[in-house]
Amino acid sequence: MELRHLRYFCAAAEELNITRAAARLHMAQPPLTRQINQLEEELGAQLFIRGPRGLTLTPTGKFFHEHALQMLEKLDTTVAAVRRMSRSHKEMFGIGFVPSLFYGQLPLLVRELRQKDEVELTLAELTTVEQVQALKAGRIDIGFGRLRIDDPDVEQEVLFEEPMMAAVPEGHPLVGTTPTMEELARYPLVLYPASPRPSLADLVLGLFRRRGLKVTVVQEANEMQTALGLVVSDFGITLVPEQVKRQNRDGIRYLYLAEKHITSPIVCSRRRGETPSATMQAANAILEVLVENRRTGKYP
Template identity: 30%
Template sequence: MELRHLKYFLAVAEELNFTKASEKLFISQPPLSRQIMELEEELQARLFNRNNKKVELTEAGKYFEKEVKSLFQDLERISVKTKKIAENVSGEFRIAYISSIYSSVISDLIKQLKEQFPYVNFKLFEVSTTKQILALEQRKIDLGIIRSPVKSPKIKSQLWFKDGFSVVYNKSLIQIKSEEEIPKLKEETFVFFNKDYAPHYHEVLLELCAFYGFEPKVVHESNNINSIVQLVKNGLGISIVPSNIAKNNQDPEIGFIELKKVNLFTDVSLITSKEDDSKITKSAVDFLLNFKR
């Protein structure tokens, strides 16, 4: 059985007239009749009742017509999706991000992309910078959002924005009003990112403390920025977080003091594979680069 047999069958089923069906198919009537007979022989079922006056579908023919129409609808859907996959506007798109990136930005990105690429299945992963770089090199993700420079011949990196730093503390436990009082914090305990999880970021935090004249007493570590802020809120220490976090935190129990005197920033970058020139990747990067911060 071939697709042409099914197309010929549907034409006759719609017209219920072999002459009209053959005209519609641009073939002569004898070959059309022969194709229908071959189909019936293969199915071992009569699909049409024929006489000199009219052509009618048998009960088997009515069932077959319904199923064949459904089959062609599926084939159309498959063809459309296959074409879109070939055009890089369907399939799966995987985005990795670090925990210190405000989540509403990611949500806005996904909403925008879903409008542009409705056939795409988007997946989000919260992944450390080092693991993102490895995953992108292995093509396990399509777009990464990281902090720190990238040294990989396989990766294209674009600066998204430069982020400053802010001290975060529990207002009821720490009495501090300005950046000038930061050196007083040398006696306090700190909550930091784990060194193995984000080595570059960890080193920057140590540099910040050194600028204000002390070495931090790190008693708690976490791999998630939101967990660090929660630990601070619970009174387990103070921390230094990206100012991006401070700008988007409205908790009245927590205070932030931006460190403006020190000339240290962290680069938040967008990373993609150098071999990736797909429409969806370009659209995602363009959206983020043009995002009003």
């Protein structure tokens, strides 16, 4: 499969008409039809239903279209960044992160690095597993996540352990208490992210399972903000890292747990054995200060 196949397919999926798609791509209709047929043969799946009035995407075609658009968007973003870097002669430095870390000190690291004229900074919202793959592929230079992953090409450092909190709706019976895990297990649980896994969702489930507690997962959400919205709607409760309480969302109360040792690690991932660039050295120095601030209670 080549890049042009993705572009041809997306044009056909958006126009739902081969003639219009060919015109949009500035090519003749027969070659476009052949390319689409080749793509379906390579995938072993039917992407379109051909009819007298045009094309209709199959369920498989809709799925492939969604992901093809994401791949093309990432490629376009990368190409634009490379061109900017080439024109400016700046060093490109990529940071991967899980969303929950952007409520704490990570924005301070980003802000300080952005002030360096010689650096072109890129950010990518990725799970810890995705960060490891992105590091190995050279798409990012440093990652911040919550899972420990054993990979010979990536080194991980636990910066600190962050307390977990229960997020419950306003007026919930647990408001005003420091609940135990056993008490939390009595209420429906909203879990996030639903995918990709493993993720924080598995860390949360593990906290209950290791204590022999069964939970009822009433709803799964891909985004933390969606999960919190479900909590506000009284679908259930959820567990969140301490940093999340800083957003002060209406309709939610954040409760510290009775078991103070229940935490989520903040894990920094880097490529193993690589000589640190000047930007990496600067990032490490900034991180050292931020982590020390967190450990000594100077939380921003």
